[in-house]
Amino acid sequence: MKNRLYFKSLDIKVQKKAFESIVKECGxxxxxxxxxxxxxxxxxxxxxxxxxxxNIAVIGIGGSSLGAKAVYEFIKPRKTLSRExxxxxxxxxxxxxxxxxxxxxxxxxFIVISKSGTTVETFAIYKYLLTLQSDINHYTFxxxxxxxxxxxxxxxxxxxxxxxxxxxxRFSVLSSVGLLPLALCGIDIHSLLEGANFIRESFFEKGYxxxxxxxxxxxxxxxxxxxxxxxxxxxxxxxxxxxxxxVQLWGESLGKRQLHSAFHVGLTPIGxxxxxxxxxxxxxxxxxxxxxxxxxxxxxxxxxxxLTIPDLVLPHLETLNCLxxxxxxxxxxxxxxxxxxxxxxxxxxxxxxxxxxxxxxxQMGSLIYYYELLASLVGKLIDVNAYDQPGVEAGKSILxxxxxxxx
Amino acid sequence: MKNRLYFKSLDIKVQKKAFESIVKECGxxxxxxxxxxxxxxxxxxxxxxxxxxxNIAVIGIGGSSLGAKAVYEFIKPRKTLSRExxxxxxxxxxxxxxxxxxxxxxxxxFIVISKSGTTVETFAIYKYLLTLQSDINHYTFxxxxxxxxxxxxxxxxxxxxxxxxxxxxRFSVLSSVGLLPLALCGIDIHSLLEGANFIRESFFEKGYxxxxxxxxxxxxxxxxxxxxxxxxxxxxxxxxxxxxxxVQLWGESLGKRQLHSAFHVGLTPIGxxxxxxxxxxxxxxxxxxxxxxxxxxxxxxxxxxxLTIPDLVLPHLETLNCLxxxxxxxxxxxxxxxxxxxxxxxxxxxxxxxxxxxxxxxQMGSLIYYYELLASLVGKLIDVNAYDQPGVEAGKSILxxxxxxxx
Numbered sequence: 094m095k096n097r098l099y100f101k102s103l104d105i106k107v108q109k110k111a112f113e114s115i116v117k118e119c120g121x122x123x124x125x126x127x128x129x130x131x132x133x134x135x136x137x138x139x140x141x142x143x144x145x146x147x148n149i150a151v152i153g154i155g156g157s158s159l160g161a162k163a164v165y166e167f168i169k170p171r172k173t174l175s176r177e178x179x180x181x182x183x184x185x186x187x188x189x190x191x192x193x194x195x196x197x198x199x200x201x202x203f204i205v206i207s208k209s210g211t212t213v214e215t216f217a218i219y220k221y222l223l224t225l226q227s228d229i230n231h232y233t234f235x236x237x238x239x240x241x242x243x244x245x246x247x248x249x250x251x252x253x254x255x256x257x258x259x260x261x262x263r264f265s266v267l268s269s270v271g272l273l274p275l276a277l278c279g280i281d282i283h284s285l286l287e288g289a290n291f292i293r294e295s296f297f298e299k300g301y302x303x304x305x306x307x308x309x310x311x312x313x314x315x316x317x318x319x320x321x322x323x324x325x326x327x328x329x330x331x332x333x334x335x336x337x338x339x340v341q342l343w344g345e346s347l348g349k350r351q352l353h354s355a356f357h358v359g360l361t362p363i364g365x366x367x368x369x370x371x372x373x374x375x376x377x378x379x380x381x382x383x384x385x386x387x388x389x390x391x392x393x394x395x396x397x398x399x400l401t402i403p404d405l406v407l408p409h410l411e412t413l414n415c416l417x418x419x420x421x422x423x424x425x426x427x428x429x430x431x432x433x434x435x436x437x438x439x440x441x442x443x444x445x446x447x448x449x450x451x452x453x454x455x456q457m458g459s460l461i462y463y464y465e466l467l468a469s470l471v472g473k474l475i476d477v478n479a480y481d482q483p484g485v486e487a488g489k490s491i492l493x494x495x496x497x498x499x500x
Numbered sequence: 501m502k503n504r505l506y507f508k509s510l511d512i513k514v515q516k517k518a519f520e521s522i523v524k525e526c527g528x529x530x531x532x533x534x535x536x537x538x539x540x541x542x543x544x545x546x547x548x549x550x551x552x553x554x555n556i557a558v559i560g561i562g563g564s565s566l567g568a569k570a571v572y573e574f575i576k577p578r579k580t581l582s583r584e585x586x587x588x589x590x591x592x593x594x595x596x597x598x599x600x601x602x603x604x605x606x607x608x609x610f611i612v613i614s615k616s617g618t619t620v621e622t623f624a625i626y627k628y629l630l631t632l633q634s635d636i637n638h639y640t641f642x643x644x645x646x647x648x649x650x651x652x653x654x655x656x657x658x659x660x661x662x663x664x665x666x667x668x669x670r671f672s673v674l675s676s677v678g679l680l681p682l683a684l685c686g687i688d689i690h691s692l693l694e695g696a697n698f699i700r701e702s703f704f705e706k707g708y709x710x711x712x713x714x715x716x717x718x719x720x721x722x723x724x725x726x727x728x729x730x731x732x733x734x735x736x737x738x739x740x741x742x743x744x745x746x747v748q749l750w751g752e753s754l755g756k757r758q759l760h761s762a763f764h765v766g767l768t769p770i771g772x773x774x775x776x777x778x779x780x781x782x783x784x785x786x787x788x789x790x791x792x793x794x795x796x797x798x799x800x801x802x803x804x805x806x807l808t809i810p811d812l813v814l815p816h817l818e819t820l821n822c823l824x825x826x827x828x829x830x831x832x833x834x835x836x837x838x839x840x841x842x843x844x845x846x847x848x849x850x851x852x853x854x855x856x857x858x859x860x861x862x863q864m865g866s867l868i869y870y871y872e873l874l875a876s877l878v879g880k881l882i883d884v885n886a887y888d889q890p891g892v893e894a895g896k897s898i899l900x901x902x903x904x905x906x907x
Contacts, residue, residue, distance in 0.1 A: 185832055216823065262779075410648055431898040
């Protein structure tokens with residue numbers, strides 16, 4: 094991974110302080126160590142799922158689904174996988190119905206994921222599915238040790254896989270939550286963790302990544318009042334769900350009251366896909382209020398050499414001859430470069446560009462861990478706890494009241 | 501459609517002025533009259549496409565694809581359609597490849613849409629497809645009269661359908677651009693236009709919709725410096741692509757330099773899907789900076805009566821008994837209500853809720869026209885031209901230079 098910053102960030106003291114506070118919390122916050130974990134037990138578990146199982150269905154929402162989905166949808170179009178993966182992550186009856194229509198329940202293994210063990214959406218769907226597939230061998234439960242879900246699973250002789258300590262939902266993709274469903278589909282989770290570990294080492298051992306991450310975090314924090322919307326502009330459709338994962342990570346980690354003030358602070362994440370969003374959101378970036386930073390993500394080699402625009406001359410459309418002989422791989426990256434140049438010329442829009450060499454598990458692991466570190470760093474510098482989400486509790490307890498009243 | 505506002509908007513003078521300026525431009529801006537058009541010629545054209553054609557593939561980007569996609573993805577899970585619709589809207593080689601794998605080209609009719617007739621993405625893909633399917637009868641071209649694409653189509657004896665006058669790309673879903681591909685799949689375009697016309701009449705004939713739209717537009721414009729991010733929070737997965745259409749409409753129409761100043765202004769659109777994004781973006785809304793307004797969209801009747809949470813008691817999970825016997829339709833709407841109540845209690849987040857009775861073409865037509873009118877109104881009140889997009893030209897001309905240099 095290369096990461097070029099188009100802005101300056103000189104405040105070395107702030108950067109040093111941010112790094113030190115990350116080093117300090119390293120022992121308490123579980124996600125930092127995930128790239129080094131031993132995945133053999135998980136892989137051994139995965140091997141126990143019968144070979145005739147063709148579909149893996151995750152029942153989970155938010156942090157329990159977004160990470161695995163980001164990785165799966167990135168890899169799937171490029172690799173022949175051993176099983177298909179799908180996600181029950183909504184109570185929308187239309188989408189539950191549509192998803193069930195695509196599944197043969199005899200060939201499906203369900204992974205029920207709930208950290209707390211009481212997520213309403215997850216159990217509404219699980220209860221419904223039990224009426225269709227009552228054999229408990231078709232289910233695996235992932236939860237925290239001691240949760241009501243663990244107790245339930247033990248009571249019904251269900252299979253339980255645990256979450257490691259102190260790993261929050263939105264930081265859990267590199268734990269069992271993401272790794273088990275991915276491994277079951279034939280995604281190379283070793284390589285995913287190696288990519289993450291490359292970033293981890295480069296950060297903690299004071300390599301290149303430390304430098305860019307500190308500069309970027311310090312810039313975002315310092316300019317948080319002006320540039321409070323942070324866009325990812327990813328030039329590949331296959332990064333659509335990575336953007337959704339980023340939106341949760343960024344929004345839920347950084348949208349908070351400050352720890353030492355009564356201020357509401359926050360940085361608003363937006364995920365864009367190029368070139369599509371050149372025809373949608375780009376106008377607002379170029380001419381709208383100066384409140385957005387943009388991070389471009391570019392894939393150097395799509396490994397699709399044969400997809401090339403033919404040498405065709407169409408009458409009256411000769412201006413488009415300049416496309417002839419170009420590969421789509423080259424075209425999409427020229428589009429990205431052109432957009433960067435156009436925005437750079439504006440002079441007051443903070444830009445950077447992350448380039449990954451190709452689209453595989455290793456590079457995806459790097460991207461994930463890069464963004465997790467960035468969220469932690471910015472959290473420190475804007476004085477919030479990046480690991481809780483107290484703001485979602487009120488809605489949950491109102492729902493519980495409404496549900497009780499109904500009975 | 502019902503639309504309840506949770507905020508006050510009392511500036512009657514501003515509202516009156518906005519209405520008058522819309523009435524004044526009605527003759528020049530083409531989209532206002534679209535709900536009244538005669539669609540018989542389009543339907544007659546659609547009937548000429550051979551019955552054995554099973555797939556309709558739109559080659560278009562931005563305003564040429566987002567509208568039809570929003571309607572199609574909303575209706576598809578609920579209705580048996582006569583053909584499948586897909587969209588080539590990216591130069592990503594991986595997604596082009598993946599889409600081609602799903603199509604039998606002998607059974608596919610392509611609709612090439614480009615208003616200007618020179619869109620780079622569209623013609624890169626079109627040229628490539630010509631090498632796979634060279635029979636010109638498998639293509640329809642939608643463009644402006646007099647465009648290079650029209651001239652090309654005539655030269656090769658291709659079929660041309662025109663865009664009506666003065667209808668911009670992002671306002672074109674109710675023109676041939678959206679209606680032809682939708683009609684070819686068996687979507688009821690009469691009903692779509694009737695729904696839009698209901699809003700049109702209620703607005704121009706000074707009914708209920710005029711009142712809420714004016715109040716909303718005046719509030720957004722007046723508070724544009726504080727609440728400059730406008731979120732839609734739609735409680736159905738099937739509104740995902742409607743949100744993407746909204747993002748283009750809102751961002752590209754309102755992100756501009758002011759007509760009578762040098763200021764950059766703009767309102768930033770964000771599309772959220774409930775309940776999923778309760779577990780992602782909601783924390784930022786609740787506790788983050790007070791810069792967001794939220795519009796909830798709720799579907800009263802999903803017409804999925806049979807999808808009900810069974811009366812199951814699970815050991816150790818008795819707290820979830822409160823879900824038993826509830827339909828998913830009721831659950832998702834209770835989740836929406838709970839989120840509204842929780843945010844209302846914050847006291848400083850502007851909210852409103854749009855309720856549609858069910859999920860059909862008529863209601864989708866209403867939603868589309870409602871948002872088009874709202875964008876026009878807010879455009880007037882923040883002093884921008886809502887119908888151009890000068891900010892995207894720089895990137896296009898840099899790309900052209902790069903392409904020329906290459907040769």
